Amino acid sequence: MSVTAFSFPTRTLFGAGALRDLPGHLQQLGITRPLVVTDGGLVQTDAFRALVQALGPEGRDRSWFVFSGVHPNPIEEDVRLPAALFREKGCDGVIAIGGGSALDAGKAARLLVKRPDLDLTRFYDQTDWTGLAPLIAIPTTAGTGSEVGRSSVITLDSTHRKAVLFHPELLARLVILDPELTVGLPPKLTAATGADALTHCIESFTCPVFHPMCDGIALEGIRLVVEALPRAVKDGRDLEARGHMLVAAAMGAVAFQKDLGAVHSLAHPLSTLCGMHHGLANALCLVTVMNFNARAHPGLYRRIGIACGLDVVRCSDGEADCETIGFITRFLAGLGLNTRLREHGVREDQLDALVAQAAADPCHKTNAVPVTPEDLRALYLSVL
Ligand SMILES: NC(=O)c1ccc[n+]([C@@H]2O[C@H](COP(=O)([O-])OP(=O)(O)OC[C@H]3O[C@@H](n4cnc5c(N)ncnc54)[C@H](O)[C@@H]3O)[C@@H](O)[C@H]2O)c1
Ligand SMILES: [Zn+2]
Numbered sequence: 001m002s003v004t005a006f007s008f009p010t011r012t013l014f015g016a017g018a019l020r021d022l023p024g025h026l027q028q029l030g031i032t033r034p035l036v037v038t039d040g041g042l043v044q045t046d047a048f049r050a051l052v053q054a055l056g057p058e059g060r061d062r063s064w065f066v067f068s069g070v071h072p073n074p075i076e077e078d079v080r081l082p083a084a085l086f087r088e089k090g091c092d093g094v095i096a097i098g099g100g101s102a103l104d105a106g107k108a109a110r111l112l113v114k115r116p117d118l119d120l121t122r123f124y125d126q127t128d129w130t131g132l133a134p135l136i137a138i139p140t141t142a143g144t145g146s147e148v149g150r151s152s153v154i155t156l157d158s159t160h161r162k163a164v165l166f167h168p169e170l171l172a173r174l175v176i177l178d179p180e181l182t183v184g185l186p187p188k189l190t191a192a193t194g195a196d197a198l199t200h201c202i203e204s205f206t207c208p209v210f211h212p213m214c215d216g217i218a219l220e221g222i223r224l225v226v227e228a229l230p231r232a233v234k235d236g237r238d239l240e241a242r243g244h245m246l247v248a249a250a251m252g253a254v255a256f257q258k259d260l261g262a263v264h265s266l267a268h269p270l271s272t273l274c275g276m277h278h279g280l281a282n283a284l285c286l287v288t289v290m291n292f293n294a295r296a297h298p299g300l301y302r303r304i305g306i307a308c309g310l311d312v313v314r315c316s317d318g319e320a321d322c323e324t325i326g327f328i329t330r331f332l333a334g335l336g337l338n339t340r341l342r343e344h345g346v347r348e349d350q351l352d353a354l355v356a357q358a359a360a361d362p363c364h365k366t367n368a369v370p371v372t373p374e375d376l377r378a379l380y381l382s383v384l
Contacts, residue, residue: 008213008254010148010175014247016239018178019138022054022095025174029134031093033063035086037106038098039070047140047181051097065089070098070105073271073278076120076157078105083112086133093134096172097181099193100144100153100278103137107170108152110135120165121158129169137172140181142232142245143193143279145200145253147175155272161357162268177250179242187233189277191335194229194245196279198222199286200252202328203261206293206300207366214258221251222307226331233335259366263289266379269357274346283337284344287329288382289367294321296369301325341384354380 013021026034034055042048043066055064067082078101086094086109096106110132112118118126137147146152151166185193198221205218224244231241266289267281294300299317305324306312308331312320332338346354358364358380359373371379 010171011173012148012175012177012250014177014243016178016180016243018176019050019054019181022051022136022176023056025136026093029093029136029173031134031136033065033089033091034093034095034136035082035089035091035109036064036066036095036097037070037082037109038066038068038096038102039072040068042098042102042140043068045140045184047184048097050181051095051138063089064095065091070102072101073155073162073275074101074105074153075155079108079112079120079154082106082109083116086113087116091133093136095136095138097138097140099139099141100146103139103144103146104152104154107135107137107146107172108154108165110170111165120154120156120163123163123165129167132169135172136174136176138176138178138181139246139249141185141189141193142182142242142249143196145197145249145251145256147172147177147253148250149253150257160272161360162272164362175250177243177246179239179246182242182246183236183239185236187236188336190236190245191229191233191337192277192279192283193249194225194232194279195283195286195332195335195337197245197249197252198225198229199263199282200256200260201225201248202286202290202304203263204252204255204258205304206368207259207261208368209258209366211258214255217251218255219303219307221248221255222304223309224248224251226308230334260363261289261367262292262364262371262376262379265358265361265364265367265371266376268361268363269354270341270346273350273353273357274344276344276346280337280344283332284339284341284383285379287325287332288379290325290328292371292375292379293368294325300368341380346384348384351377351380
């Protein structure tokens with residue numbers, strides 16, 4: 001038996017209006033000149049206005065600065081520019097607010113504050129990341145769970161591939177889950193980001209790594225998504241559903257410290273090569289991978305079916321998988337997440353490049369069933 005480390009360390013505040021307590025938390029963390037990292041879309045939202053109100057007007061004893069240039073599926077520039085601004089303004093902490101893109105950029109910017117000349121392709125050559133600027137992470141989508149994660153997903157200039165920069169020091173010192181901030185998220189993005197959370201829970205639960213704590217969290221995350229996501233899509237102002245989705249998204253990310261699977265390996269190239277939203281890419285690939293896995297590993301999805309509220313305890317393995325996959329198929333379709341890749345501009349002549357990147361992506365190494373490049377091609381074709 002090998003030795004494993006379990007950790008669930010992030011301090012998390014949850015509740016409608018939790019953002020209003022931000023000034024006290026900044027003070028506790030000793031942050032007097034925060035840099036806010038976000039994207040251009042978010043600065044137009046009520047979520048951002050709530051942050052501005054919480055931070056209060058700039059004055060003699062209160063200064064804060066904003067970098068709002070983060071791209072969806074962030075690139076190196078989204079890390080370098082806020083790091084440079086941080087140094088220029090003499091900041092002493094980062095508030096990352098937004099979806100996974102803004103959170104990942106804000107998290108990683110602290111790396112380049114510490115080592116301005118770092119070539120991000122050599123990130124893993126460095127081991128000492130102690131003393132990073134403190135981070136407060138405030139998600140405004142409920143999907144990636146990046147706020148509680150130790151990684152930052154950045155597309156590198158040299159490879160045009162998504163690289164996962166992983167280090168425990170990347171963790172936020174404080175996470176604020178305030179459902180009021182997700183009220184304005186449009187239904188399509190609510191659905192797509194929620195599907196990312198669902199995929200995190202399903203892939204982490206079924207990946208063959210020993211972590212019963214994560215397994216329990218993943219199953220409860222699935223139950224919450226199944227119950228809350230349709231409500232949040234239907235009525236964005238349903239604060240209870242919004243809150244449950246924020247918690248479920250954080251749970252998905254806690255669960256995937258176990259690892260992920262082939263859905264994420266298929267999804268990452270769809271973002272870098274075809275510009276697709278991460279959650280949408282996962283949603284469109286999830287069911288085909290579940291079918292692929294269930295064929296080789298009957299019964300894999302029984303407990304997920306139970307978490308979805310299905311009565312599959314006494315079914316045969318094959319029936320339990322079939323019921324569960326049927327449920328997830330209808331669930332996604334009910335959220336409008338049953339389109340084909342082609343409808344999002346993906347072309348057959350991109351398949352070779354997609355397969356090459358998916359094969360090089362590490363997530364599928366922990367898929368429930370081993371996948372070959374030929375399998376990845378067939379999986380793409382089945383949803384093209
Ligand atoms: N670090 C991790 O552990 C991890 C995990 C999964 C995904 N990711 C990464 O996260 C990124 C995807 O993040 P995402 O799905 O949250 O999307 P996103 O951050 O790209 O945001 C999508 C859009 O939603 C808008 N938006 C966000 N909140 C809003 C609100 N409250 N109201 C209105 N508009 C709002 C943004 O302005 C943006 O235009 C990808 O780059 C993905 O690779 C990271
Ligand atoms: Zn994801």
